Structures are given as structure tokens and as C-alpha cells.
Amino acid sequence: MDKFVEKPSSIVAREYIESENYLWNSGMFLFKASTYLEELNKFRSDIYKVCKASISMMDSDLNFLRLNNEIFMECPSESFDYAVMEKTAVVVVVPSEADWIDIGCWSSIWDISAKDRLGNATVGDVIVHNSKDCYIRSDDQLVVTIGVEDLVIVGTKDVIMVAHRNSVQDVKIIARQLKKDSRTEWESHREVYRPWGKFDSIDFGARYQVKRITVKPGAKLSVQMHHHRSEHWIVVSGSARVTNGDKTFLLSENESTYIPIGVIHALENPGDEKLELIEVQSGSYLGEEDIVRFEDVYGRLTEQPKF
Numbered sequence: 299m300d301k302f303v304e305k306p307s308s309i310v311a312r313e314y315i316e317s318e319n320y321l322w323n324s325g326m327f328l329f330k331a332s333t334y335l336e337e338l339n340k341f342r343s344d345i346y347k348v349c350k351a352s353i354s355m356m357d358s359d360l361n362f363l364r365l366n367n368e369i370f371m372e373c374p375s376e377s378f379d380y381a382v383m384e385k386t387a388v389v390v391v392v393p394s395e396a397d398w399i400d401i402g403c404w405s406s407i408w409d410i411s412a413k414d415r416l417g418n419a420t421v422g423d424v425i426v427h428n429s430k431d432c433y434i435r436s437d438d439q440l441v442v443t444i445g446v447e448d449l450v451i452v453g454t455k456d457v458i459m460v461a462h463r464n465s466v467q468d469v470k471i472i473a474r475q476l477k478k479d480s481r482t483e484w485e486s487h488r489e490v491y492r493p494w495g496k497f498d499s500i501d502f503g504a505r506y507q508v509k510r511i512t513v514k515p516g517a518k519l520s521v522q523m524h525h526h527r528s529e530h531w532i533v534v535s536g537s538a539r540v541t542n543g544d545k546t547f548l549l550s551e552n553e554s555t556y557i558p559i560g561v562i563h564a565l566e567n568p569g570d571e572k573l574e575l576i577e578v579q580s581g582s583y584l585g586e587e588d589i590v591r592f593e594d595v596y597g598r599l600t601e602q603p604k605f
Contacts, residue, residue: 349370429449542566
């Protein structure tokens with residue numbers, strides 16, 4: 299290989315294709331980790347050093363490895379292609395004639411999806427009428443389209459995105475805008491997964507928040523306390539072993555308990571089925587940082603902002 303060019307201009311790319319002397323990079327790389335790290339350290343030691351420091355300070359809980367976020371955020375934002383591939387000399391290209399599709403955007407997903415007679419690909423609770431060549435996905439609520447075409451519509455619990463199929467790559471512009479505006483959607487999601495299960499923040503206001511909590515069989519949340527909020531737990535399904543102050547007891551469907559501010563408490567699923575409950579929080583501050591841990595089976599540190 300004489301040269302690797304990342305994202306050439308349209309004019310240069312056309313010249314490459316018409317000459318038939320160039321190969322298109324599919325983005326598939328094969329290398330030893332040690333070789334890659336040597337090359338990264340050679341050409342971008344700043345990236346290498348930040349990543350190494352973040353890994354040396356990482357924490358683990360069950361199958362999760364959590365890098366040190368404060369250190370990792372100092373890492374320069376540059377693609378692997380620019381940082382290493384355009385500079386390294388220890389690389390060869392292997393031609394391939396295999397079928398290949400770069401699933402890098404929503405329009406690519408539409409390309410490979412099963413479609414109805416009008417070219418619509420749908421996932422989830424979707425109703426289409428007089429619509430053509432659209433990709434519509436709903437992870438939560440009903441989505442209805444009427445008289446539209448060539449759109450990508452994706453609805454999650456966090457946001458609904460509507461874009462023309464030829465403009466979906468501009469989603470990165472919106473991502474930058476969310477970050478610039480310090481929108482909560484940039485760094486957090488309504489549904490959050492934890493080692494013990496997950497929680498879904500279904501409603502919130504100035505001094506309250508409502509979550510739907512799902513705890514896996516045999517799993518247990520940390521023994522904890524809050525300085526700024528009280529909590530009310532209502533069991534929806536399954537059974538819960540609750541520690542509330544100096545008392546430990548079982549709760550079944552439609553039963554509840556109230557946990558005042560400053561009281562040590564814990565939640566465990568002792569059953570064989572998943573435990574689902576509604577948690578109503580009330581107080582002056584409802585962030586995840588307001589957690590003081592006394593015990594945790596997953597080894598998470600008290601100062602970490604994790605529920």
C-alpha cells in the first residue's frame with residue numbers, strides 16, 4: 299500500500315474510482331493489540347497516555363468495566379483512521395470481493411430491512427397510511443405516518459427524530475447542539491441499566507421523580523441512604539425483601555413502604571421472577587449523586603454517581 303486517504307473530497311474520490319487503481323476501505327482492520335498500541339503511542343502519544351491512565355483507574359461491577367470518566371474526557375477526539383492509519387508504515391491491504399454493506403446510518407438500515415409494497419420498513423408499534431419509502435421505528439409509543447415519503451422516523455423513550463433519508467448523517471450536528479446546550483439527553487437516558495436490573499424515569503418535576511424499577515431474580519441494590527430525598531416504593535409484580543431502617547420485611551404485589559430522608563435502606567429480589575416496582579422520590583435534590591453507600595455486592599464505590 300502506498301497511501302491511505304481518509305474521506306477524500308468528492309472530486310478526488312471520483313478520480314480514484316475512474317482510474318480503477320485504488321481499493322475502497324471497508325473499515326475492517328486486523329491487528330495485534332500490542333502492535334496497534336505501539337503505533338498509537340508513536341503517532342498520538344497524547345491519546346495513548348490518556349487512555350492508559352483512564353484504564354489504570356477503571357472500576358468493575360459484574361460484567362461492566364467502567365473507565366475513569368474524568369480522565370477519559372481529557373482524551374482528544376480523533377478517529378482511528380486519522381490518528382494511525384494515515385501515518386503508519388506497518389500495514390498491508392488485502393483485496394476482498396465479499397459482499398459488504400456499511401451499516402453506518404439509519405438510511406443504511408432501511409436499505410437492508412424488509413419492506414412493505416410501498417417501500418416502508420417498520421419496527422415496533424407503527425401505522426402507515428399513504429406513505430412511501432420510509433423507515434419508522436418506535437421503541438415506546440404508537441407512531442403514525444400519513445402522506446409522507448423518504449423519511450426516517452425513530453422514536454425512543456428519550457427523543458423522536460424525524461429526518462429525510464438523504465440527511466440522516468446530520469444527526470451528529472444535533473448531537474453537538476445538545477452538548478452545547480447542556481441538554482440532559484446528551485449524557486443520560488430515561489431508561490438506565492444497572493448490574494442488578496434497570497430503572498425507567500417515567501415522570502419528574504421540580505421536587506419529585508417517578509421511576510419504574512426492575513430488579514433481576516436474586517439481585518440486590520446497595521445498602522444506602524439519601525440526604526435530600528425520601529422514597530415511596532410500591533410493588534407492581536414479584537416480591538421484594540426490603541430493609542427500611544432497623545426493620546427487614548417482605549413486600550408483595552400492591553404493597554408499599556415509605557423511606558424518610560436519612561434512613562438507611564436496601565432492596566432485594568429474593569424470588570425466581572423479576573421484581574417490578576414504582577418508586578416515587580420527593581425532595582430538594584433528586585440526582586444520582588445523592589447516594590451514600592454502606593454495602594454493595596457489585597463493588598461500586600460510594601462516591602460514584604450510580605444508583
